[in-house]
Structures are given as structure tokens and as C-alpha cells.
Amino acid sequence: MKLKLRRHAKSQSEKNSKANGRVTAAEMYRVQDTYVRFNQKDHIGSQMRWDAHLENEREKLKDKQRKLAEKGRAGFEAPAWGLDSAADSLLTIMGFSKNQADSRATAWQTKVEPAPTGRPEISPKEGSQIVRKAAQVLGADQVGFAELDRRWVYSRYFDEKTKKDYPIKFSDEPGYEEHSQPIRLEDGTRVIPKEMKYVVVLLHEWGKDIDGTEHAPSLLTEGLSTLAYARMAPTLWMLAEFIRGMGYNAIPAANDTALSIPLAVDAGLGQLGRHGLLINPKVGARCRISKIFTDLPLEFAGAVDSGITEFCNACLKCVPKCGTKAITTGNRSLEALNEHNSTGVLSWKVDAKKCMTFQNRVGTTCSTCVRMCAWTKPPRRIYAIPRFVIRNFRWRWLNKFWVWLDDRAGNGKFDKKADDFWVASNR
Ligand code: SF4
Numbered sequence: 001m002k003l004k005l006r007r008h009a010k011s012q013s014e015k016n017s018k019a020n021g022r023v024t025a026a027e028m029y030r031v032q033d034t035y036v037r038f039n040q041k042d043h044i045g046s047q048m049r050w051d052a053h054l055e056n057e058r059e060k061l062k063d064k065q066r067k068l069a070e071k072g073r074a075g076f077e078a079p080a081w082g083l084d085s086a087a088d089s090l091l092t093i094m095g096f097s098k099n100q101a102d103s104r105a106t107a108w109q110t111k112v113e114p115a116p117t118g119r120p121e122i123s124p125k126e127g128s129q130i131v132r133k134a135a136q137v138l139g140a141d142q143v144g145f146a147e148l149d150r151r152w153v154y155s156r157y158f159d160e161k162t163k164k165d166y167p168i169k170f171s172d173e174p175g176y177e178e179h180s181q182p183i184r185l186e187d188g189t190r191v192i193p194k195e196m197k198y199v200v201v202l203l204h205e206w207g208k209d210i211d212g213t214e215h216a217p218s219l220l221t222e223g224l225s226t227l228a229y230a231r232m233a234p235t236l237w238m239l240a241e242f243i244r245g246m247g248y249n250a251i252p253a254a255n256d257t258a259l260s261i262p263l264a265v266d267a268g269l270g271q272l273g274r275h276g277l278l279i280n281p282k283v284g285a286r287c288r289i290s291k292i293f294t295d296l297p298l299e300f301a302g303a304v305d306s307g308i309t310e311f312c313n314a315c316l317k318c319v320p321k322c323g324t325k326a327i328t329t330g331n332r333s334l335e336a337l338n339e340h341n342s343t344g345v346l347s348w349k350v351d352a353k354k355c356m357t358f359q360n361r362v363g364t365t366c367s368t369c370v371r372m373c374a375w376t377k378p379p380r381r382i383y384a385i386p387r388f389v390i391r392n393f394r395w396r397w398l399n400k401f402w403v404w405l406d407d408r409a410g411n412g413k414f415d416k417k418a419d420d421f422w423v424a425s426n427r
């Protein structure tokens with residue numbers, strides 16, 4: 001049945017994209033005019049901070065983790081514990097919380113002296129070249145650029161210290177026109193200057209191979225995914241200071257301030273998968289996303305359709321392996337399952353509460369869906385062939401054939417011998 005879609009008012013970013021022949025995430029996921037910006041308070045990561053019941057439940061995860069480590073469960077051995085602790089220790093030293101805006105690595109104001117030469121006049125092309133190089137030098141695995149679509153910025157941000165949510169406004173909204181710098185006002189409102197209409201999106205991989213992902217759900221896999229945050233935090237911090245050092249404004253953000261996945265889609269870094277995660281054509285869902293809003297001019301090419309939606313329609317590999325049925329077998333929908341999803345975006349909705357409850361039960365952040373995902377592939381050239389075919393030929397039977405081949409190759413199979421990870425890394 002064909003979905004009847006309502007016409008919606010075009011945003012500035014959509015009008016610009018039409019003029020330039022670019023595709024946006026909002027077009028790809030048919031964002032409706034009924035769509036309202038997401039409140040960060042409704043993100044499950046935030047809810048764990050203000051909902052005492054969920055907070056207590058989360059404590060069970062660490063308890064379970066200790067018990068499994070004591071029992072000597074594969075993937076919970078001392079080296080896995082050490083890896084997770086090592087990654088966490090850096091985040092603790094940096095005071096980094098992936099969900100907190102304007103705190104240390106995500107600070108909205110500079111700690112460095114801007115270049116004495118003043119802000120250089122640079123073209124969007126030069127800006128992109130400079131920032132891309134800086135991002136690579138400072139440790140990003142992939143980088144993309146986008147025009148900021150304000151629909152992806154949270155309507156309100158959640159402050160972990162006060163456990164309350166406050167508005168995010170732009171300086172072209174009435175009453176906020178005087179602000180030309182990113183700022184937090186006395187009543188907690190944050191203002192983003194209207195000139196900050198560009199976004200740098202960064203990806204950090206969980207390790208440099210799929211090695212370790214095949215042990216999910218385990219502490220080893222969780223350690224690798226935490227390590228991606230530990231690598232992201234310094235890059236994010238330094239790249240924001242790099243931009244400010246050049247005399248421009250920068251707002252670095254991890255999971256705070258805006259929805260990361262649609263921004264990554266707008267930056268051409270992937271598409272949304274059935275499991276609710278970004279699928280990057282090269283590394284699959286085995287990556288963490290961060291972003292920097294800036295007024296430094298950047299050149300952007302728009303979203304890239306790599307055939308991932310059609311592939312997910314045919315695949316479903318992640319569905320039966322999700323131990324709590326949080327991933328749907330159905331079609332994409334405009335309706336939210338609950339307060340943790342957006343309404344008015346044509347996407348697969350994952351039940352975040354079920355997912356979190358399951359994570360607490362298995363004593364890790366799970367990631368079985370990442371392990372199972374047909375896009376979780378080692379960085380081998382051979383995989384360029386299916387990627388090319390999936391992108392250019394949207395035939396269901398062919399996508400089914402790739403899934404069959406993936407199964408035959410044993411990809412996504414749970415590997416119980418997590419000890420091998422440490423031996424293999426010494427080869
Ligand atoms: S992380 Fe685990 S529980 Fe959550 S959606 Fe993926 S497979 Fe399901």
C-alpha cells in the first residue's frame with residue numbers, strides 16, 4: 001500500500017538543497033510538517049538521569065557485569081574489564097559525558113587565544129579542506145560536512161546537573177537577536193547564533209577491524225565501543241578549539257544538543273538502519289558520531305543514498321537475534337512507538353526501553369545488532385563489490401542473495417573465544 005504523505009512546508013535547508021540538486025536527510029526520511037523538534041529529556045540516556053526507577057535499573061548492569069566477570073564468562077575476562085576501565089578512565093579524567101552540552105570537551109566557549117592575524121577570509125571549499133585535514137590529524141576516522149537543518153537540533157536540552165530541560169533558541173528568533181556568540185542565558189536557555197549554519201560530522205570506529213564486535217554481547221565489545229568515545233572526546237575538543245583558534249565560533253557536541261544520525265546522513269556519512277543506528281557503507285554501525293556547529297564556511301555535497309534502506313527491507317538479519325524484540329520486522333513508519341522516538345519521520349523505530357532493559361539483564365551495552373548487521377565488515381577491498389552492487393541495483397532478490405551469502409560466510413556468528421582477541425592483536 002502506498003503511503004499518503006502530507007505536503008510540508010519547506011525548510012531553508014530544503015529550499016537550498018533543491019536549488020543545488022542535493023538530497024537532505026529530511027527528504028530521504030520524508031519529514032512531515034507535523035514533526036516537532038525532539039526534546040533531549042525524552043532520550044533514554046537522559047531519562048536514566050531523571051527517572052529514579054530507570055536509574056536504579058541501570059545499576060543492575062554493573063552488578064551483572066561483576067558477576068559475569070567473577071564467573072569467568074567469555075568476553076568478561078580481566079583484559080576486557082581492563083579495556084573498558086581504561087576507556088572509561090580517560091572519559092572520567094576529561095569529565096566527558098556523552099549527553100551533556102557545554103561541559104569540558106563540549107564547551108561552547110574557547111579556552112585558547114584566537115590567532116592574532118584575526119579571522120581569515122576563506123571560501124567554503126578552503127574551509128572544508130582545512131577542517132577535513134585538521135579532523136584527520138586530530139584523530140577522526142571519517143569526516144563529513146552539512147548545512148545545519150535546525151529540525152535536528154533538540155527543542156530543549158537536558159542538563160544532568162540540575163536534571164531539568166531548557167530551550168535551545170537561534171539568534172534570529174524574537175528576543176535573542178543580540179547574541180552573536182554561543183551562550184547559555186541565566187534562565188538556562190541556550191542560544192545558537194544564526195550564522196552557525198554549518199556542521200562538521202565526525203565518525204570514530206570501534207577499533208580498526210570488526211575484531212571484538214563478534215563477541216557481542218560482552219564486556220570486550222562494550223570496551224571497544226567505549227573506546228570510540230574515549231577517542232572521540234579529545235578529537236572533538238581539539239577540533240572545536242582549532243576552529244576557534246582560527247577566529248570562528250564552534251559548538252562541539254557528542255549525543256547532546258542535536259540528533260546525531262540525521263546530521264551524519266546530511267553529511268553523506270551513511271543512512272539509518274533497521275536497528276536504529278547509522279550504517280556507514282565502510283564500517284557499518286561500528287562507529288560513534290559527534291558533531292561541531294560552526295560559522296566557518298564549509299562545502300557540502302548532501303546525503304548519499306547507498307541503497308541501505310532497500311537492503312534493510314530485504315535483510316532483517318538483526319531482528320531475530322535481538323533478545324528483546326526491540327527491532328521491528330515491519331516497514332518504516334511515521335508514527336513513534338513511544339516518547340523515545342520522533343513522530344513524522346519515515347523510519348524504523350526501535351524500542352529503546354526494551355533495549356535498555358535487555359542491556360541491564362546481560363550486563364553490557366549489548367550491540368548484538370551491530371554484530372549481526374550485514375554491513376559490519378572488515379576493511380577489505382573485496383567488500384567494495386557488494387557495496388557497489390547494492391548502491392546501483394535495488395533488486396530485492398539480489399539483496400536477498402547478498403544476505404544469504406553473508407549467512408553462508410558465517411558473518412555475525414557469535415564467537416565464544418574472546419581470549420583470541422588479545423592473541424590475534426599480537427600477530
Ligand atoms: S543493542 Fe541488543 S537489545 Fe538493543 S536493539 Fe540491539 S540487539 Fe536489541
Ligand code: SF4
Pocket residue numbers: 273274275311312313315316317318319372373374375
Ligand atoms: S542486519 Fe540487515 S536489516 Fe538489520 S540493520 Fe543491518 S542491514 Fe539492516
